[in-house]
Amino acid sequence: MPEGDTIFLTAKRLHTAAAGRRIERFRALDPRLDRTDVEGAVIDGVEARAKHLLMHLSDGTTLHTHMQMKGKWRIAQRRASPQSTSDAARIVIDTEAVSLICSLVQSARWIDMSRLPVDDWLHRIGPDILSPQFDVVGGARRLLQHAELSIAEALLDQGAVSGIGNVYKCETLFLCETDPRRPATGTSEQRRVELLQTCRKWMLRNLERGPRRTRFGPGGPVHWVYERAGQRCLKCDTLVEVFRQGVQLRPTYYCPDCQR
Helix, strand or coil, X not given: CCCHHHHHHHHHHHXXXXXXXXXXXXXXXXXXXXXXXXXXXXXXEEEXXXXXXXXXXXXXXXXXXXXXXXXXXXXXXXXXXXXXXXXXEEEEEEECCEEEEEECCCEEEEECHHHCCCCCHHHHCCCECCCCCCCHHHHHHHCCCCCCCEXXXXXXXCCCCECCCHHHHHHHHHHCCCCCCCEHHHCCHHHHHHHHHHHHHHHHHHCCCCCCCCCCCCCCCCCCCCCCCCCECCCCCCECEEEEECCCCEEEEECCCCCC
8 A cells, every 4th residue: 555655746747737727538437437528627626635536626626546555647758549447447537737647446436535434434533643733642642542553553443543554664764663562552652753754854854755665875775674574773783674554464574673
């Protein structure tokens, strides 16, 4: 699943390319999503809310997409002939200059932001860790809302704090020398604040660079532990290990010596 920084950059690119442009043709593979009545509407803007992407139109409707594991948006120069809608390209939006193509997305819908029910999942997501208004102390307290979770699972709980994915979970726990199996409720508030500050710092830093990385230097791995199981820890030379956690069995990479 794309991390919050990926969605943030995707929204920024889509907004730059398409905001203020009129939709000339809209096609979707899902007939429930396909609407010709949005043709002629102007794309007012595109924004990210954690791992959700919202495209707001001048007619008051919003296209909400969630990328899940493989979905992605790309921008192409508008061709003379219309873009085709294939199984990979689930949504194609043609403007006079560019085409916006959404591929492999599993979750997409039209919504009216002003009429969303209070129990809608967009209302249920926690504060976005990349938001300029993000409250680190408040976020640290929200990590405790499910007492049964480990600290690693709590960091991935999008209802507590949204935008953190598996890469930043693993790297943040390593950088803060925290055992991923420690109960969230057994992790001090000071440590939870440190975890969120560290995670936010690296996510913001990666908004300004190329491929995501949490380790900088002349050569060598771009991550400290993520996807490095069986390799030597770059701090203590212990072998990095991996195990699976949570309902979704997400892999957690960690150093058993640095993260006792």
